[in-house]
Amino acid sequence: MVRALVVAAVVAVLAVVCHHLHWLTPSWWPVLGYSMMGAVALAFIGGLLGRYDAVLLAQRLDRVHGLKDRLGTAVALAHMAPDKLTPFQEAQAKDAVQRSREVSPSPAAPWAFPMEGLAVVAFIGLAWVAAWYWPAAWTPSQEAAGVSVVALNVPLPAAEPPPSVLLDPDELEALQQRLDENQDELATLAENDPEMERFIEKMNRVLEKIAEGKLTHREVAEQTAELEEQADALLGEAKDLQKQEELAKKFDGLAKDIEKEAKKLKQDDLKELAKLLEKREYEKASQLFEKLLEKFAQLPPKEQRRLAKAFENLAKKLQSRFSKELEKLQKKQSRLARKNPQDSSPNAKNKRRLNRLQKKLDQLQRRYNQSTGEAQKELDKLSRAMKDMAQRLRRQPPQKRKKGQSQSKNQPKAAEKSNRMDPKTMKELTEALRRLGKKQRRSRLGKMGKMRMADLKEILKRRRGQGQKKERSRLARMRRGGQGKQGQQGKSSGEEGGLQRKGLEWVRLKRGKNRGAISKKQAQIGEGSGQGHHPHNHRHGTELRNAKMRPDFVPGQRRKGRSKVELLYGAATEGTQVKGYGNVHIDFSMRASRQMAQEEVPPGYRQIVEKYFRLIRK
Amino acid sequence: MSEQTVEERIVRFKTDYGCLREEIGKVIVGQEDVIEGVAVSLIAGGHVLLEGVPGLGKTRLVKALSEAVHLSFSRIQFTPDLMPADVVGTQIVVADDSGNKHFDFRPGPIFANIVLADEINRATPKTQSALLEAMQEASVTVGTKTHHLESLFMVLATQNPLEMEGTYPLPEAQLDRFFLKLKVEFPGHDVLHTILDRTTGNVEPTIEPVVTGEQILQMRHLALDVPVARHVQDYAVRVVEATHPEHEHAPDITKRFVRYGASPRGAQALILAAKVKAVMDGRFNVAMDDIRVVLKPALRHRLILNFEGEAEGIGQDKVLDGISDSVREVCNE
Numbered sequence: 029m030v031r032a033l034v035v036a037a038v039v040a041v042l043a044v045v046c047h048h049l050h051w052l053t054p055s056w057w058p059v060l061g062y063s064m065m066g067a068v069a070l071a072f073i074g075g076l077l078g079r080y081d082a083v084l085l086a087q088r089l090d091r092v093h094g095l096k097d098r099l100g101t102a103v104a105l106a107h108m109a110p111d112k113l114t115p116f117q118e119a120q121a122k123d124a125v126q127r128s129r130e131v132s133p134s135p136a137a138p139w140a141f142p143m144e145g146l147a148v149v150a151f152i153g154l155a156w157v158a159a160w161y162w163p164a165a166w167t168p169s170q171e172a173a174g175v176s177v178v179a180l181n182v183p184l185p186a187a188e189p190p191p192s193v194l195l196d197p198d199e200l201e202a203l204q205q206r207l208d209e210n211q212d213e214l215a216t217l218a219e220n221d222p223e224m225e226r227f228i229e230k231m232n233r234v235l236e237k238i239a240e241g242k243l244t245h246r247e248v249a250e251q252t253a254e255l256e257e258q259a260d261a262l263l264g265e266a267k268d269l270q271k272q273e274e275l276a277k278k279f280d281g282l283a284k285d286i287e288k289e290a291k292k293l294k295q296d297d298l299k300e301l302a303k304l305l306e307k308r309e310y311e312k313a314s315q316l317f318e319k320l321l322e323k324f325a326q327l328p329p330k331e332q333r334r335l336a337k338a339f340e341n342l343a344k345k346l347q348s349r350f351s352k353e354l355e356k357l358q359k360k361q362s363r364l365a366r367k368n369p370q371d372s373s374p375n376a377k378n379k380r381r382l383n384r385l386q387k388k389l390d391q392l393q394r395r396y397n398q399s400t401g402e403a404q405k406e407l408d409k410l411s412r413a414m415k416d417m418a419q420r421l422r423r424q425p426p427q428k429r430k431k432g433q434s435q436s437k438n439q440p441k442a443a444e445k446s447n448r449m450d451p452k453t454m455k456e457l458t459e460a461l462r463r464l465g466k467k468q469r470r471s472r473l474g475k476m477g478k479m480r481m482a483d484l485k486e487i488l489k490r491r492r493g494q495g496q497k498k499e500r501s502r503l504a505r506m507r508r509g510g511q512g513k514q515g516q517q518g519k520s521s522g523e524e525g526g527l528q529r530k531g532l533e534w535v536r537l538k539r540g541k542n543r544g545a546i547s548k549k550q551a552q553i554g555e556g557s558g559q560g561h562h563p564h565n566h567r568h569g570t571e572l573r574n575a576k577m578r579p580d581f582v583p584g585q586r587r588k589g590r591s592k593v594e595l596l597y598g599a600a601t602e603g604t605q606v607k608g609y610g611n612v613h614i615d616f617s618m619r620a621s622r623q624m625a626q627e628e629v630p631p632g633y634r635q636i637v638e639k640y641f642r643l644i645r646k
Numbered sequence: 647m648s649e650q651t652v653e654e655r656i657v658r659f660k661t662d663y664g665c666l667r668e669e670i671g672k673v674i675v676g677q678e679d680v681i682e683g684v685a686v687s688l689i690a691g692g693h694v695l696l697e698g699v700p701g702l703g704k705t706r707l708v709k710a711l712s713e714a715v716h717l718s719f720s721r722i723q724f725t726p727d728l729m730p731a732d733v734v735g736t737q738i739v740v741a742d743d744s745g746n747k748h749f750d751f752r753p754g755p756i757f758a759n760i761v762l763a764d765e766i767n768r769a770t771p772k773t774q775s776a777l778l779e780a781m782q783e784a785s786v787t788v789g790t791k792t793h794h795l796e797s798l799f800m801v802l803a804t805q806n807p808l809e810m811e812g813t814y815p816l817p818e819a820q821l822d823r824f825f826l827k828l829k830v831e832f833p834g835h836d837v838l839h840t841i842l843d844r845t846t847g848n849v850e851p852t853i854e855p856v857v858t859g860e861q862i863l864q865m866r867h868l869a870l871d872v873p874v875a876r877h878v879q880d881y882a883v884r885v886v887e888a889t890h891p892e893h894e895h896a897p898d899i900t901k902r903f904v905r906y907g908a909s910p911r912g913a914q915a916l917i918l919a920a921k922v923k924a925v926m927d928g929r930f931n932v933a934m935d936d937i938r939v940v941l942k943p944a945l946r947h948r949l950i951l952n953f954e955g956e957a958e959g960i961g962q963d964k965v966l967d968g969i970s971d972s973v974r975e976v977c978n979e
Contacts, residue, residue, distance in 0.1 A: 083877060087976055096933035101875035108876065116871045119652040120930035631726070631770075632813040639815070643905070643953040 033071075033151060036064040040155070065152045072148045083107065089128075092135050098124040099131070221466075224473055227258050231477055235484065252481055259477035280306065285345050289338040293331075297323065298338075314462045617641040652930075655868050659925050662865060663689075665856040669714040672851040674707050675844065676837035683828040683943050684711055684802070686922045689865045692825020692915065693781050693801040695766075695816075695947060702830045704804040708762045713853040715862065717759035717798060724769035726812060730776035734786045735793075751788060756780050759798045759859060766803040767813040774820055777801065781823045798859045818906075818950060825915050826940075827947035865925075872921040874932045879917065881975055882937050886913040888969045889949055899968035903955030908948040915944040934975050942966050 043060050046052040052060075086099040102124030105117050113121065234251045237243045243251070283305035290298035297320050304313035324335055620641065624634050663685060670681055680696070684707065687694045696704045705721075712719030722733055735754035741747045755761065756777070766774065780786050784795045803824070805816070821827075833841065844851065887893045889907030891900050900907070920936035927936075946962040955965070 084976065087877065091975075096927075096929060096931075096935060097875060097878055098929070098931055098933075100877060101873060101931035104875035104877060105873055114871070114873070115652050116930065117873050120873055123930050630811055632810050632815070635815055636810065640953075643951075643956055 033068060033147070036068050036151065036155075039064055040158075061155050061158065065155050068148055068151055089131055089133060093131050095124075095127055095131070098127050221469070224470065227255075227473070227477065230258075231255055231480060235480070238484070252484060255477060256481050259474045259481065261474075280308075282342070282345075285342055289341060293334055293338055295335075308468070309465070312465075314459075314465065613641070613645055617645075655864075656925060656928060656930070659865050659868055660928055662857050662861055663926055666714055669853050669856050670707070670710045672853055673710040674703055675840045676833045677703065677707065677830065680707065680828045680830055682926070683826050684708075686919050686926070686940070687825045688715075688800055688862060689869055689922045690825060690915075690918045691798075691800070691866055692918070693803070693823065695821070695824040695827040696802065696804045696830055697807050697827060698804070698830030699808055699832075700806055702832065704830050705762065705764055707830075708760070708802045708804075710853055711802075712760045712762075714856055715760075716855045716858040717862075718796070719760045719762070720755035720758035721762040721764060722755050723764045724766050724773070726768060726770060728769045728773050730773050731788075733773060733776045734780065734788060737789060751791065751793065753793065754786075756786060757793070757795060759796050759800065761799075761801045763801055763803040765805060767805040767815055769814065771814055771817065774814065774816060778820055778823065781820075798862060821947045822909055822911055824947060826919065826943040828943055829946075869918075869922045869925050872924050872930065872932055874917060874921070877976070878932050878934055878937065881934050881973070882913060882916045882920070884973050885937065885941065885969060886910075886916065886945070888973050889945060889965075895973075897968055897972035899960075899965055899972075903951055903958070903960045903965055904949055905952040905955075906950040908945045912945050912948040916940060919944050938970055941970055 039060070043052060043057075047057075083100060083104050086103040087097070089095065090097050090100050098120070102121045105113065106121065234243070234248075234255065238248055283302045286298055286305065287302035290296070290302060297316070301313060301316050301320065304316060324332065327335065620637055624637060629637075666685060667681060674681060684694055684696075688711070696707070698704055709719070709721075722728070731754065733754050733756050735752050735757065737749040738752050739747050740750040763777065766777075780795060780799075781801055784797075784799050786793045786795065801824075806813075884895065886908050888896050888900060889904060889912075890896055891904045891907065893900075893907070896904075896907075916937060917932070919940035920932045923936040923939060924930075924932045942963055945966055949962045949965060951960065951962065951965070954960075
């Protein structure tokens with residue numbers, strides 16, 4: 029019976045392990061459960077029907093009825109040699125039979141005690157419950173494993189709602205502060221951008237719900253992760269920040285050029301455009317640029333020519349800036365080419381050098397294309413737009429225009445049409461500026477969103493004790509790793525050849541030129557868990573002669589007078605012995621024997637001392 | 647031998663033992679366990695070591711026993727200057743009627759049925775070991791000749807556990823030869839009153855011999871016939887095994903405090919004493935209770951404690967109690 033229970037329990041454990049490893053589908057659970065129940069029930073019934081050991085039964089009867097092993101002995105003897113019983117054994121059997129007449133077997137019968145039956149019922153009940161409930165309870169992991177789940181009609185007990193996040197007043201205040209902070213800036217950044225407005229609104233809503241304790245930890249984690257994703261997406265749009273910076277630098281140069289031209293032309297509008305470009309307010313600049321283009325079309329021809337010239341100059345300068353950069357690159361290329369020893373003897377050394385230079389050249393070209401490619405495209409568009417505008421302004425002679433004004437009604441329309449900027453070109457021109465502005469705005473908003481989420485996480489971590497735990501583990505790591513010791517000779521100040529923890533091992537630092545002063549700075553924390561030890565922390569063995577000894581007097585237990593003893597400190601401490609126990613034992617026992625031989629010792633005492641040393645010998 | 651005879655023998659055994667107890671009880675008050683232990687040893691043919699402080703009636707008990715049975719009795723007072731020859735006897739020069747002189751063996755006090763070795767630990771190991779052969783082989787070798795002792799031979803030794811000065815503790819080999827070691831405890835309040843009443847008056851109780859040596863031998867034969875069931879014997883074996891610290895079924899107390907366990911001779915003593923106890927109780931079989939009753943007297947002097955056991959003051963009795971508690975009666979239940 030017990031074996032059957034053990035086997036069933038082992039099978040159950042194996043089934044759980046197999047289930048965890050996804051080797052068993054949930055459809056096998058009822059089969060396993062019923063099999064185990066059946067096995068236990070069969071074992072129980074088999075145990076009931078099977079023959080019980082007669083000697084054991086007799087022993088039980090002896091014990092229950094106080095028969096002093098009469099029945100047990102009789103049965104055992106009868107089993108051993110039933111035909112060869114001695115008279116004494118026969119008398120014993122007779123005595124046992126006589127005693128057994130008064131015995132009632134029911135109190136001693138094993139099946140009369142219902143504990144095993146109860147155990148079987150309890151086991152079957154547990155197995156039944158487990159067979160029905162476990163698959164339902166583990167549904168998520170099965171789904172994750174892609175295993176089909178058996179539909180069960182047993183309703184699951186209602187789960188308790190997870191604890192909501194309720195913050196302390198201080199945390200609430202910090203969160204509220206975070207909510208109020210930069211609201212105006214956020215609103216400005218999200219202006220005319222519904223996507224960003226939605227992001228800000230969502231972020232604020234999550235923070236408000238957390239402050240009110242309406243969200244659980246899980247919900248907070250989910251929504252925070254979602255917001256972080258969105259913030260990452262916003263930042264992702266502005267991943268080419270480096271390229272934007274390049275472009276912005278180019279626009280800075282352009283702003284200076286425009287400012288110069290505006291001074292010459294005494295054009296206030298152009299000056300304003302230059303200022304906006306300088307401030308890097310590209311969206312406003314793009315709007316102003318649109319207005320300016322409309323305005324330039326209405327200017328007198330002289331002014332238009334002057335403007336055309338100015339725009340040509342600007343386009344040239346932009347081009348010249350590109351050409352300068354390209355020149356620089358080409359100079360580098362030529363410099364490298366001069367170094368290129370193609371003409372010399374193609375020995376192995378020169379070949380290697382050639383390859384190296386070629387690689388360097390390719391690398392330089394690639395880097396230039398990467399960093400300035402997009403900026404160059406944008407500026408190319410701008411330059412083209414300026415040239416186009418200059419041409420259109422020149423194409424409009426003042427006489428023609430005057431004639432046109434006095435001639436037919438259609439002429440002014442045609443003139444106006446030809447005079448107006450090509451919408452495509454204009455769009456291209458302004459679009460470059462607008463895109464830059466938008467990207468700038470989004471990246472800033474994304475950064476702010478990330479910062480908010482990081483703050484929120486920190487507050488929640490602190491609340492759940494994770495922060496403290498982290499701090500504790502950090503300190504423990506420092507302690508374990510022998511870190512944080514003041515005065516460790518580190519490289520930070522003294523460049524002394526000290527020791528520094530690196531991962532799991534100690535690394536000796538290079539010795540510097542000057543003698544290093546003792547650093548008070550804490551040593552760096554290694555990446556590992558600090559399982560190593562400082563080499564100077566090895567314990568030195570305590571030599572016996574160094575062990576502190578002091579004479580002491582202890583009262584004898586059964587005798588008058590006192591005995592002189594010496595207490596040895598340190599030698600008894602584990603890990604400090606330098607001499608094996610066996611050697612110490614021999615030394616001491618021999619010394620005791622010599623002493624007893626020299627002095628007059630009562631014979632009984634001599635034996636006691638010898639016995640003592642015999643007993644403490646291992 | 648018919649069944650009736652066995653039953654009659656059992657009845658007679660009980661009667662004889664009752665008479666013996668009664669006679670000894672005239673002089674010795676209380677100390678039932680000790681008296682019973684001595685009787686068990688006498689019937690089983692073993693030797694007894696009585697341990698107790700002076701004045702508890704150890705010697706008196708032995709004298710009473712010797713007076714209650716028709717057996718020769720001798721007493722040896724062990725002292726440090728006692729020589730082996732003083733115990734076993736010696737060769738002396740004797741002149742016959744014709745004037746020729748020859749060596750003749752003069753038996754020592756050990757040539758008796760019951761020998762009282764009083765304060766045995768006061769003698770030197772040399773003298774103590776003179777008892778070894780006598781106790782185990784029931785023979786004494788002097789010179790080149792071996793002299794056999796009486797068929798009914800019993801040594802009753804006494805020792806004082808407190809007085810250690812000028813004593814020689816018995817070696818383990820000699821201790822193992824004692825069938826039982828009985829501890830004579832201080833009597834209780836009422837018992838002390840009775841002792842005073844009986845011993846401080848003018849009337850001194852006299853003991854009559856009630857049992858002969860022949861009867862004791864018959865009792866011994868009867869006890870040896872008592873059957874022991876396998877499971878009872880198995881219990882005794884497991885108990886003895888449990889006294890060995892290196893044995894796999896040894897309880898923790900044994901592993902911690904015992905250096906050497908009981909010898910097979912201890913297991914023999916356990917079963918023999920249990921058999922005698924069973925017959926004394928009028929039973930035809932040995933029960934596990936009998937084993938438990940004789941467990942301490944039969945094994946306490948056969949356990950050698952280690953340093954920790956000695957230092958902690960753990961007695962052998964405590965270890966045996968732990969073993970008795972830990973060893974189950976039915977091993978496969």
